[in-house]
Amino acid sequence: MTVVIAVDYLVKIGFIPVFHYRLRGSEFWQGNLLMSAQANTDDNGKAAWMRAERQGDSLLVQGSKSGTYRAPANVITASHWNQAEIEAPMINPQDGRLMQYSVVPKGPDRVTDSNGRVLPAQHFSLTGKDGLDLWYDTDGIWAGLQAKADDGSNISYVRLAL
Numbered sequence: 001m002t003v004v005i006a007v008d009y010l011v012k013i014g015f016i017p018v019f020h021y022r023l024r025g026s027e028f029w030q031g032n033l034l035m036s037a038q039a040n041t042d043d044n045g046k047a048a049w050m051r052a053e054r055q056g057d058s059l060l061v062q063g064s065k066s067g068t069y070r071a072p073a074n075v076i077t078a079s080h081w082n083q084a085e086i087e088a089p090m091i092n093p094q095d096g097r098l099m100q101y102s103v104v105p106k107g108p109d110r111v112t113d114s115n116g117r118v119l120p121a122q123h124f125s126l127t128g129k130d131g132l133d134l135w136y137d138t139d140g141i142w143a144g145l146q147a148k149a150d151d152g153s154n155i156s157y158v159r160l161a162l
Contacts, residue, residue: 003027005039005079005093009155019044025093027077032084034059037077039093050096052077063096071098078130080157083140086124101128111135111144115161119143 004026011019025039034054041048050063058070071091076082078090078099090099106123113119121135121143132147145157 001029003029003079003081005081007157023094025050025077025079027079033073034076037091037093039077041094043094048095050077050091050093052091052096059091061091061096061098063092066092066096066098069098080134080145081142083136083142086134090130092130099128099130101126101130103127106133109135111137111158113143113159113161117161119159 005023007021007023009021010017021041021043023039023041025037027037028035034052036054037050037052039050048064050061050066052059052061052071054060055070057073059073059075060068061071062068072089075089075091075098076085077093078085079093086103090101091097092099104125104127106125109121109123110118111121119137121137124134124136126132126134132145134142135144137143143159145155147155149155
């Protein structure tokens, strides 16, 4: 299976762009095993990248902020589409760092998709340096994300209506 990742956001004050972010990546899976991944990021003009490739029972990871290291066999990228990330170590696709977090299940909740439809979902908080909140619908499909930007503002991703 191939997963294509695209994240874009633009912050404007009035009509004036003051911040932009763009990430493009891909993941290649064989069953439940991540075989390789790559991503390139433009974080308001600062380039970052990550590459990972399976080598035996580990993933060889290289990134713009991580250097080169071997990650555990069950590692996945933090692209958030896969609910398995709740139980696995994650690589930051922006820069290759192995993320440090603890998972706190928050239980049943609701999220709103891009058409304003309210969906029942399970809520999880990932606490620590790379903290964020994730929601997955009753089928285990990604439904929402909230995180804090470097400046303390809130970032919310909502699922496009299916």
